Amino acid sequence: MYLYIVRHGEAEPMTKADELRELTEHGKWEAKRTALWLKTQVANFDCVYASPYIRAQQTKDIILSQGIPCAREEVITELTPEGDAKRVTDYVLAKIEEADGKDTNIICVSHMPLVSYCIGELTGYTPIMATAGVAKIKIDLDKWSGLLQTLLAPEQML
Numbered sequence: 001m002y003l004y005i006v007r008h009g010e011a012e013p014m015t016k017a018d019e020l021r022e023l024t025e026h027g028k029w030e031a032k033r034t035a036l037w038l039k040t041q042v043a044n045f046d047c048v049y050a051s052p053y054i055r056a057q058q059t060k061d062i063i064l065s066q067g068i069p070c071a072r073e074e075v076i077t078e079l080t081p082e083g084d085a086k087r088v089t090d091y092v093l094a095k096i097e098e099a100d101g102k103d104t105n106i107i108c109v110s111h112m113p114l115v116s117y118c119i120g121e122l123t124g125y126t127p128i129m130a131t132a133g134v135a136k137i138k139i140d141l142d143k144w145s146g147l148l149q150t151l152l153a154p155e156q157m158l
Contacts, residue, residue: 004136006135008058032062049074051079060073076088086121
């Protein structure tokens with residue numbers, strides 16, 4: 001069972017409400033590069049959880065547009081920059097547990113600092129993530145934790 005935590009691609013400057021900021025052209029390139037790397041890792045996603053903010057939704061859409069099938073998408077309002085990492089990780093782990101031990105690939109698309117805090121909740125390591133960076137975490141439901149297997153920035157992919 002794997003959880004992929006992705007930070008949204010580079011966004012335009014803070015000139016309007018934070019939730020309305022869109023990806024820059026570079027951010028779109030980053031998201032596409034991340035999508036291509038994810039395609040080498042998974043055949044499909046069982047679920048995609050994403051922040052309601054536009055830049056996270058755009059990142060999610062770019063990832064899914066590269067041909068990775070997804071069984072279910074869900075917007076989680078807690079996946080905003082100031083969201084509660086413990087609540088998010090507990091929710092996601094509970095959803096994985098519902099899968100009854102079958103192979104599961106889940107992706108969460110969110111923001112700094114939340115993505116780092118979620119990785120920390122699961123693995124004990126709290127990294128600073130690059131825009132459109134991805135963390136691949138192998139989930140251990142017996143321990144209700146995870147093992148960080150990969151942490152990459154788009155420039156390191158492919």
